[in-house]
Amino acid sequence: MSIHFKPLGDSAILVTFGEGISEEIHLSIKKFLKILEDHGFTGYIEAVPSYTNICIYYDVYQVNQWKFEGSSPYEKVVNYIKILLQKEEIEVNETNRIIEIPVCYGGIYGPDLTEVATYNNLSEQEVIDIHTKNECLIYMLGFAPGFAFMGGMDEKIATPRKETPRLKIPAGSVGIAGKQTGIYPFETPGGWQIIGRTPLKLFLPDQNPPTLFRAGDRIRFVAISEEEYKNLAGETK
Amino acid sequence: MTMTILKPGLLTTIQDIGRKGSQQYGVIVSGAMDATSYRLGEILLQQHPSAAIEFTLVGPTVRFNCDTVFCLTGADFHPLLNGEACAMWKPVFAEAGSILKLQSCVSGARGYLHIKGGIQVEKTLGSYSTYIRAGIGGYKGRPLQKGDVLPILVSAPPQNNNWAIHPKDWISTSQDAIIRVLKGTEYERFTDESKAALENTTFTVTKDADRMGYRLEGEQPLTLEEKFELLSEAVTFGTMQVPSGGHPIILMADRQTTGGYPKIAQVISVDLPKLAQLQPFAKVRFELITLEEAQELIIKQEKEFGLLKKIVDGVV
Numbered sequence: 001m002s003i004h005f006k007p008l009g010d011s012a013i014l015v016t017f018g019e020g021i022s023e024e025i026h027l028s029i030k031k032f033l034k035i036l037e038d039h040g041f042t043g044y045i046e047a048v049p050s051y052t053n054i055c056i057y058y059d060v061y062q063v064n065q066w067k068f069e070g071s072s073p074y075e076k077v078v079n080y081i082k083i084l085l086q087k088e089e090i091e092v093n094e095t096n097r098i099i100e101i102p103v104c105y106g107g108i109y110g111p112d113l114t115e116v117a118t119y120n121n122l123s124e125q126e127v128i129d130i131h132t133k134n135e136c137l138i139y140m141l142g143f144a145p146g147f148a149f150m151g152g153m154d155e156k157i158a159t160p161r162k163e164t165p166r167l168k169i170p171a172g173s174v175g176i177a178g179k180q181t182g183i184y185p186f187e188t189p190g191g192w193q194i195i196g197r198t199p200l201k202l203f204l205p206d207q208n209p210p211t212l213f214r215a216g217d218r219i220r221f222v223a224i225s226e227e228e229y230k231n232l233a234g235e236t237k
Numbered sequence: 238m239t240m241t242i243l244k245p246g247l248l249t250t251i252q253d254i255g256r257k258g259s260q261q262y263g264v265i266v267s268g269a270m271d272a273t274s275y276r277l278g279e280i281l282l283q284q285h286p287s288a289a290i291e292f293t294l295v296g297p298t299v300r301f302n303c304d305t306v307f308c309l310t311g312a313d314f315h316p317l318l319n320g321e322a323c324a325m326w327k328p329v330f331a332e333a334g335s336i337l338k339l340q341s342c343v344s345g346a347r348g349y350l351h352i353k354g355g356i357q358v359e360k361t362l363g364s365y366s367t368y369i370r371a372g373i374g375g376y377k378g379r380p381l382q383k384g385d386v387l388p389i390l391v392s393a394p395p396q397n398n399n400w401a402i403h404p405k406d407w408i409s410t411s412q413d414a415i416i417r418v419l420k421g422t423e424y425e426r427f428t429d430e431s432k433a434a435l436e437n438t439t440f441t442v443t444k445d446a447d448r449m450g451y452r453l454e455g456e457q458p459l460t461l462e463e464k465f466e467l468l469s470e471a472v473t474f475g476t477m478q479v480p481s482g483g484h485p486i487i488l489m490a491d492r493q494t495t496g497g498y499p500k501i502a503q504v505i506s507v508d509l510p511k512l513a514q515l516q517p518f519a520k521v522r523f524e525l526i527t528l529e530e531a532q533e534l535i536i537k538q539e540k541e542f543g544l545l546k547k548i549v550d551g552v553v
Contacts, residue, residue: 008503010505061536145262
């Protein structure tokens, strides 16, 4: 696998592990993130993984003071990362977490379930069955705290975004946009087709990490009744 | 002890250097838009980093309910302390009951009110910065409102107060700015005309300019050689991205952590404060420099901050 480096501005570097969305690239990123966290350097600020790369933010002034090969702070960071990449591949011990997401589909919780069913020539129940069948892998978090970019949704229920976005989509809404599925952590405007809602809270600012999901988690949607939704919503409030 | 917000001004929020370390969970950085002014205020009060107040175009009016020391930095909001002109860029003592009135700014966009000891609010995820959409940080996770009472510390008058720094040495509030940029990660995928337009034409800040981002309007749209799909990846303060309409958006302090638009350029760190001081309808030109130059400028500025710190510690 060829690994590329490029700067993101003057205080960050993008380390790219491949092209396109694949579980193999995701695994390389996850392993490197672990090595990086174990061998953090003076001036290391934070790292943000995405589909194909990791962005590492660093303090230019602190890195400049390293007694390390490199004509600029950027070059020093590149040389340090090259050494980390040669490290013996450590075992990523933590077993992948599988998180079940209870979802009440349809009705007031999922006003677009009918549209998604009609668009794909399916019944509403078939859409629910397909949406709850596959495990989805979380590649990255972004867009909003706790919002997961995930892969693995069956394309049989892929549906384009709504032509006119809604002004308010409640927190916990589960939507489909093209081949993607996702969950809104807060109430926001948005154009996704909303098929259901989960009572779980995705953003937990008083905890560390502050989100229910982490990159690398797998999730499975589980259909629940309105009564179960209300019970669970009462518990998490 | 406390201070009371009598008039809130525009988009008045508590900020610090930003919330670092949680971007991988989608939590935005926030923090002062003009980080240079913020840092200078903290250095002048010999503290770092505390909760300070940022205001935009129209400043707040506040009453100090105890003896306190404060420092004003950023754009000039023509401050009045108990009705008399009040100095910026130095520690100022206010007796209990004093009223500080900040007016509107003519040049520049953002000002900072620092309080000795910092405003006494709790950190969330390691920062005091207000993140309005998530309702966290600052004071109750929202902009300050009339009647808010903020806890502060009592302070005695400074002993030697016969000095101030000269703001022109540190910041620019010009509305006709030259901003230095690096090539963005997708720079090479733009047409030659677009690359030339980036360097040789003038851009105007539109009215869509807030803490999240500045939408600019160019003399001509910036276009790609050919369309391509870009996966979401990290973006940062100063990233200049180009949506399909061809008019660039520069991401600011409250930017999202990731984005999927092609990035033609990246504003260098030391010029971000200049950008943060631009109002809608300001004119901007961009000048390409190298990464090595940009990093040298950061190092030079850090040394200047360090030197100022020593000088302040010596005189006070």
